[in-house]
Amino acid sequence: MSLQMDISFVCECGELVEDIVYVQDPDFSAEKNKDSQTDTWQEIYCVSCDKEHIIQVTNTFYGAMASGNYGDMEVSYGMPYFPDDEQEELSWVIDSKDQLEIFKAQISSVESLLALDLDADLKFNLLVMLYGHVVAAVEAYLSSTFIHCVTNSEALVRKLVETDPTFSKRTFTLKEIFEERESIKITVANYLKDLIFHDLKKVKPMYRDVLNYDFGDISWLFKAVQVRHHCAHRAGYDKSGNKVDLSSEIIRGLVEKSVELVEKLDVRAKEVEFDNTLPF
Ligand SMILES: [Zn+2]
Numbered sequence: 001m002s003l004q005m006d007i008s009f010v011c012e013c014g015e016l017v018e019d020i021v022y023v024q025d026p027d028f029s030a031e032k033n034k035d036s037q038t039d040t041w042q043e044i045y046c047v048s049c050d051k052e053h054i055i056q057v058t059n060t061f062y063g064a065m066a067s068g069n070y071g072d073m074e075v076s077y078g079m080p081y082f083p084d085d086e087q088e089e090l091s092w093v094i095d096s097k098d099q100l101e102i103f104k105a106q107i108s109s110v111e112s113l114l115a116l117d118l119d120a121d122l123k124f125n126l127l128v129m130l131y132g133h134v135v136a137a138v139e140a141y142l143s144s145t146f147i148h149c150v151t152n153s154e155a156l157v158r159k160l161v162e163t164d165p166t167f168s169k170r171t172f173t174l175k176e177i178f179e180e181r182e183s184i185k186i187t188v189a190n191y192l193k194d195l196i197f198h199d200l201k202k203v204k205p206m207y208r209d210v211l212n213y214d215f216g217d218i219s220w221l222f223k224a225v226q227v228r229h230h231c232a233h234r235a236g237y238d239k240s241g242n243k244v245d246l247s248s249e250i251i252r253g254l255v256e257k258s259v260e261l262v263e264k265l266d267v268r269a270k271e272v273e274f275d276n277t278l279p280f
Helices: 086-095 099-108 110-114 120-151 154-163 165-169 174-178 181-198 200-211 219-234 248-274
Strands: 003-010 016-023 038-045 052-060 063-068
Touching: 003 052, 003 063, 016 038, 016 052, 086 120, 086 181, 099 110, 099 120, 099 248, 110 120, 110 248, 120 154, 120 181, 120 200, 120 219, 120 248, 154 200, 200 219, 200 248, 219 248
Parallel strands: none
Antiparallel strands: 003 016, 038 052, 052 063
16 A cells, blocks of 8 residues: 655646645665655646646655656645545445454464464563454454444444434534435444444443343453553553563463354344344
8 A cells, every 4th residue: 555645736827736646655674864765756737738747756764745847846745644445444344244254263373373382582472462463353343243233224323323422413414415325334334433443342332222232241351452452552561561461371261252252242243134123
């Protein structure tokens, strides 16, 4: 995936030309900033007079810039950013029925990795990674299953709007309402994805209110999310600098609970999927 950047310039005919150019990565193998420079030249045509302009995009470790017509033309430019592939990813989550298979595939290699004979430091790093991996797999399953179930049922979208305080406050633009159904699905999916990924605590009430599903006590999962946070952001150390308590047994216990949670929930998810007329 390549970075892109918004640019604009005033053509000699007076037209303000706005466009998007691609930004090549700097040379990451360079040791000094000045050696990291990469340049690309792209042709941008004026929409009014059709004149061709050459836009040079220069990128270094310090940042990207753009200039025009070999220095003869001033070009305004913004920060480089990744193109929005989110829509594609969300469509996939909405349509896919393979959430359980994906979860199982993600979990399947954990046991064989735990069996590896490694020295203590390496083993700890592996445990840190596996812990984060298992929690992420559960989160992805919970989020994608919820999104899949809800976006494919008008009744459940309505239920969500009625029961979720944030969602009910969100007003849809006329454009969103009158656009085809697929784009409303995307809007709902995007909202849910942001919401769930940033706050797992919301998952429990949402599953309860919208899918009529009670997880029971999942305090172990909330605790695991916190531990994962230490794992991901402090390389396995908590705020006070203590090593997080991790062992093969702890990972196996986490896997076991996760599989149980996911398999039980999947039964309910399949019911919802095959019969949207179930009384909720
Ligand atoms: Zn022009």
